[in-house]
Amino acid sequence: MKALRTKLIYYVVWFTSYSFLGIPRPAIMVRKNHGINRNRTDAQKERSKLAKEIRKMTLGNATAKQICREDRAAGLERMSTRMEQCQHCLRGQLPEEKFQRCSRCWDKLQRSVYYCSKDRQVAAYKPTHKAICGKVLDVKTATAAAASSVSPAKAPGGR
Ligand SMILES: [Zn+2]
């Protein structure tokens, strides 16, 4: 139970930084345990640390806490439905479908970025995904991603 909680907090922090950057949130992996908590790579640890820093820098404490609460609720809801979400059109995977993940992101960082089709993946690449694809989200890539995203205000969660 504690492991699940830790994992959830990790996702919450990471998704929050995604929200800022106007990047759709990745799907929560529930069914498949990739051992993210027990054997996190250095890249994953760095990413999580950076996400925390970004949140502290850009939000007040109260706002950050509020977002954390909302994200946790949303995360729990998503976990209960257990589905992958297309990062372009944001629709969930249907039972008969099998969304494909961005292989570069997965191979390099074990970051799950799903798309409902090859077309959507191509469509999402240039305007949003290119800036972070396969890259550890350090300050430089985070800034690039923020600059390249067209309207961060319309990101999921609207923040
Ligand atoms: Zn889609």
Ligand SMILES: [Zn+2]
């Ligand atoms: Zn990618």
